[in-house]
Amino acid sequence: MSRNLIIGAGLTAFFTGLAALSFLWTPYDIEVLDIPNRLLTPGGAHLLGTDHFGRDILSMVMMGARTSIAVALVAVGIGMGLGVPLGLWAAARRGSLLDDVIMRGNDLVFAFPSLVIAILITAVFGPSAVNAIIAIGIFNIPVFARLTRGAALPLWERDFILAARVSGKGAARISAEHILPNIANLMIVQGTIQFSLGILAEAALSYIGLGAQPPTASWGRMLADAQTLVSIAPHVALIPGFAILLTVLGLNLLGDGLRDWLDPRIRVVRT
Amino acid sequence: MIRFALGRLVSLTASLIVASIVIFAVVEVIPGDPAAFMLGVNARPDTIAALRAEMGLDEPLIARYAAWVSGMVQGDFGMSWTYKTPVATLIADRIWVSLPLAIYALALSTLVAFPAGIYAASRRGGAGDTAIMGATQLGVAIPNFWFAMILVLVFAINLRWFSAGGFPGWADPWAAIKALTLPAIALALPQAAILARVMRSSLLDMLGEDFMRTARAKGLTCRQALWRHALRNALIPVLTIIGLQFSFLLAGAIIIEQVFFLPGLGRLIFQAISARDLIVVESVVMLLVFTVIMVNFIVDLTYAAVDPRLRARA
Numbered sequence: 001m002s003r004n005l006i007i008g009a010g011l012t013a014f015f016t017g018l019a020a021l022s023f024l025w026t027p028y029d030i031e032v033l034d035i036p037n038r039l040l041t042p043g044g045a046h047l048l049g050t051d052h053f054g055r056d057i058l059s060m061v062m063m064g065a066r067t068s069i070a071v072a073l074v075a076v077g078i079g080m081g082l083g084v085p086l087g088l089w090a091a092a093r094r095g096s097l098l099d100d101v102i103m104r105g106n107d108l109v110f111a112f113p114s115l116v117i118a119i120l121i122t123a124v125f126g127p128s129a130v131n132a133i134i135a136i137g138i139f140n141i142p143v144f145a146r147l148t149r150g151a152a153l154p155l156w157e158r159d160f161i162l163a164a165r166v167s168g169k170g171a172a173r174i175s176a177e178h179i180l181p182n183i184a185n186l187m188i189v190q191g192t193i194q195f196s197l198g199i200l201a202e203a204a205l206s207y208i209g210l211g212a213q214p215p216t217a218s219w220g221r222m223l224a225d226a227q228t229l230v231s232i233a234p235h236v237a238l239i240p241g242f243a244i245l246l247t248v249l250g251l252n253l254l255g256d257g258l259r260d261w262l263d264p265r266i267r268v269v270r271t
Numbered sequence: 272m273i274r275f276a277l278g279r280l281v282s283l284t285a286s287l288i289v290a291s292i293v294i295f296a297v298v299e300v301i302p303g304d305p306a307a308f309m310l311g312v313n314a315r316p317d318t319i320a321a322l323r324a325e326m327g328l329d330e331p332l333i334a335r336y337a338a339w340v341s342g343m344v345q346g347d348f349g350m351s352w353t354y355k356t357p358v359a360t361l362i363a364d365r366i367w368v369s370l371p372l373a374i375y376a377l378a379l380s381t382l383v384a385f386p387a388g389i390y391a392a393s394r395r396g397g398a399g400d401t402a403i404m405g406a407t408q409l410g411v412a413i414p415n416f417w418f419a420m421i422l423v424l425v426f427a428i429n430l431r432w433f434s435a436g437g438f439p440g441w442a443d444p445w446a447a448i449k450a451l452t453l454p455a456i457a458l459a460l461p462q463a464a465i466l467a468r469v470m471r472s473s474l475l476d477m478l479g480e481d482f483m484r485t486a487r488a489k490g491l492t493c494r495q496a497l498w499r500h501a502l503r504n505a506l507i508p509v510l511t512i513i514g515l516q517f518s519f520l521l522a523g524a525i526i527i528e529q530v531f532f533l534p535g536l537g538r539l540i541f542q543a544i545s546a547r548d549l550i551v552v553e554s555v556v557m558l559l560v561f562t563v564i565m566v567n568f569i570v571d572l573t574y575a576a577v578d579p580r581l582r583a584r585a
Contacts, residue, residue, distance in 0.1 A: 104282075111286055111567065113522035116540075116559050123544040123552055124297055196412070203414050204526050208541065223417055227530070230420055231428045241417035249412040 005257025011250025015243070019065035028056035030063055031215055039233040049235050051225065057236065061243050063217035067129065068247065071212070072198030074133045076191050079140020084187060086141070087148025088179060092171040094153060103149070106142035114139040115204065122210040129212040136201045140194050147190055151183040185262040189255050196251035203244050219244050275575050283568045290560045295336050298553040304328070309352060309547045322352065326550070339553075348554040353546040358554045361539060368438055368535035369528070372451050373520040376458035381513065383463045388470025393497060395475060403467065410464025415523060419457035419530040426453060436532035454531045458523050462516045466509065473508045477501035507574055514570030518563035 027047070034054030042049040048057040090102040118135035125131045152175070155161060164174050205211040206220030214221065219240040226237035299305050306322040307314065322328075327335055342349060348358035391403040427435035433453050439446045477483060478501055486496040525537030532538075536555055543551035 104285075107282075108286055108289055111564050112290065112560055113518040113563050115519075115522035115525065116556055119525065119540065119544065120294070120297055120552065120556050124549075200414055204416060207414075207416050208526055208529055210544075220414075223414075223420065227420060230424050234424060237417075237420055237424070241414065241420070244414050244417065245409075245412050248414075249408060252408060252412060 002257050002260055004253045005261055008250050008253030008255070008257050011246055012254050015065050015247045015250065016069060018062045019069045022059075022062040022066050026056075026059035026062050028059045030055050030059045030217055039229070039236065041233075042235055042239075048239050049233075051222070051236050052229055052233075057222075057239055060217045060222060061219070061239060064219040064222060064240065064243065065247070067206075067212050067216055067218040068199050068202050068244075071129055071133050071136070071202040072195050075136035075140055075198045075201075076194045078133070078137030079144050079194060080187065080191060083141040083144025083146075084148045084180075087145040087150075088152055088175040090145065090149045091152035091156060091179070092175050094149075094156065099149075102145065106145050109139065109142045112139075115201070118201070118205060119208075119210060122205065127205075127210040127213060129216065129218075132202055132205045132211045135205070136198050140198070143194060144187070144190065147186065148183060151186050152179045155179050155182055185258075189259045189262065192251050192255035192258060196248045196255070199244065199248055199251070272575065276572060279568060279571055283564060286564050287561065290564070291340055291557060292336070294553060294557050294560070295339060298549050298556075299335065300332065305549050309549055311547065325350075325352075343554070343557065348558075349550045351543075351548055351551050353543070353548045353551075358551050361551065362536065362555065362558060365534060365536045365539045367441060368451075368533050369521065369524050369537060371447075372454055372458065372524050372527075372533070372535060373517065375448075375451055375455040376462065376520050376524075377513070377517060379455055380459040380463035380466055380516070383459070384466035384470055387463075388467040389474065389497075389502070391467070391471045392474035392478070393494070400471075404471075407464040407468050410460050410467075413460060415457050415461055416526050416530050418460055419454065419527055422453045422457055423530070436530070438533050450531075451533075454524075454527045454533060457530070458520055458527050462519060466512060466516065469512045470505065470509055473505040474501055477505045480504075507578055510570060510574050510577075514567050517566045521559055521562060 032055075034050070036054065037046075037050055038052050038054040040046050040050040040054075042057075046056050046058065048061065050056055051060065086102050090099045093099050114136075117138070118132070121135045122128075122131050156179075161174060161178060164178050169177070202211055202218070203220035203223070206218040207224045209221075209224065211220055212218040222240040223237060226233075226240070230237045304319070304323070306319050306326060306328055310319055310322060327338065330338070339349070346359055348362065350356070351358050351361055354361060387403050387407075391400040394400045423435045426432045434450060438450050441447050474497070478497070480501075483496055483501060486500050487493070491499065521536075524535060525540060527533075528535045528537035529541065536559070540552060540555045543549075543555070
């Protein structure tokens, strides 16, 4: 196992653990304001200090981890859940009109600046975590569709697929039973990368006020609140940023590490 | 080449038509009555009726869509409900902040990424390569609006080299460029990291090619072969990424403009959202999508002109 994989898995496990722990316990209740103890520096009773309302930053980071991970995870789920079947379908009917329509549709979604459309969606439907998920999820669909089709096409030429066809299996069964298991590794790696992009997108949307709404804690929102305080209490702005940075870095390293670990060809080249 | 260009032109037109239908549908059909949506729950019925008439909402959908598109083609983006000014004027004012910002960031990102990527590829596996690749991992993981806040903290608040935000206008070009410098750096960081990685891996792919072995066999040093043969070929995927990045830069500018209080398209669209000024939102989004599709079209044509193989494949 590579160093990337270990560091990446460690960071990912740490932040996922924080998010999971927040369901059971946080050091303080983040909905209780404690103005006399506002903007405390890290240390003492508040390990990471307090914000401008006297809320415990560690507790907010834990709750924010939950929001970020939930939004990004569901968005990746939408992308995979729709993109992978579309890609498999396009590959099974390669060269047909259906294939063309699916791939042109993909190109079109790619042509849209994703953030602009996310803003458009939240502008019309109102800002909320659910609309952020939909906005981010839509742009994951073509990523997975294109990757799936690309990986599935060469497999359709292989002998074991021919054998499956001879034994009387239809395109749908072959896609599910023979193609999918062979491209699963690739999907896991891409899923990790899209997960990290989802965390960044969620942070950006909630930073401009179009993501999760208060009182739901989110890292982007914490940064927006901290922006005017950056000169008097830098830690309030630095800590949520580091949380985003480390989570995204962890997921990217995990993705790289998994790719090297799951793909034996690359491993041979490296050793 | 002409057949290739015509083919691209057809798909460009199709993309624009579908994009405009999607935007029109999201903004004008899904909210039900856009006039009631824009005015909010407390609006009086006669105000809503007045806005409905002004927006031409009593016309059938197809007619409204046709009017919107034909207006845009002639440079008429409609009238803003909140500013009481033509949207085209609003856009013309703001674009002189957003466009220079995106171009500035693109230039910075290319200036940093090219040398970094080339150096890393030529020192593959060495300490310099490892350091640059580590830096790019950080670069893609940092949220750029947070990086912008750190830049403000260090260079505006502590060192006082730059102002923390605002834009003085282009009357004094030097002051304008200075005001765009921190935003451009923040915007460029993740793109530079991605571009450096693409540059490196594209070059490394080329180093394994037969023509590189030939170049080395005829007596060129590694460095000469890299500069004369590998770099030119490696630029094709890099060009594609630069084209794609332009759309990220334009969209990313929306957020970075918020951090630095820059009066660009991003702030315009954002204020229009808060004021529910759908006419502005619709037109600015369409303009951004149009720009992105056009840039990608130009990139496609450019590298088809550079590389005949791509023409044949399409």
